[in-house]
Amino acid sequence: MTIATLSEVLQPALKQGYAVAGLVTLxxxxxxxxxxxxxxxxxxxxxxxxxxxxxxxxxPVLGAMFRHLAENACVPVVAHLDHGYTTEECRTAIDSGFTSVMFDGSRTPLQQNIDDTAAIAEMAHAAGVSCEGEIGFVG
Structure with missing residues (x-):
């Protein structure tokens, strides 16, 4: 199986009613x-x-590690940047082979967060990468 985007694994899960584990790695x-x-x-x-x-x-090292595991796995594997705080961090993840980025602009004013998220989403989608954003704070 090859590496997958977040959309590629979540759309079937949504349609068929199951969850997909998102696991923070160290x-x-x-x-x-x-x-x-x-x-x-x-x-x-x-x-x-x-x-x-x-x-x-x-x-770049994390991207290579995730991609290596995905390329040798028999199930879809998403390489996800969780809580990227800057445009540059998201760009680096995309350039490093991540297939999904989450931009966390929740620490900025709402309009700046919306504008930054839109720009990152455009960059991600142009590269075939899934994108999500965060508004507010989850305790």
Missing amino acids: GWEDMRAYVAAAEAENVPVILQAGPSCREHTPL
């Missing part, structure tokens, strides 16, 4: 374990590189 060992578990259950999986993960591993 390193190679848990990435491998998450993919192995998804393969054992024959379900897609979303590997998420959140801020804590990115503190220790650069996005």
Whole structure:
């Protein structure tokens, strides 16, 4: 199976009424374990590189790790940037092979967040990458 976008795994889940696990990764060992578990259950999986993960591993390295696992998996694997805080961070993720980005502009004024999210969505969609945004705060 090849790497998948978020849209490619969530649309069938929505239509058929099931969930897809989005799992925050911290390193190679848990990435491998998450993919192995998804393969054992024959379900897609979303590997998420959140801020804590990115503190220790650069996005280009994470992108290569996610893509390597996906290319060798027998189930769809999404490479997802979780809570990208800047346009540049989202661009780097896209350039590094991520198939999904989540821009978190919730710390900015609403109109700036909307404008930044729209620009990132346009950039992501031009690259064939899924995009989501965050408004507000989830405690």
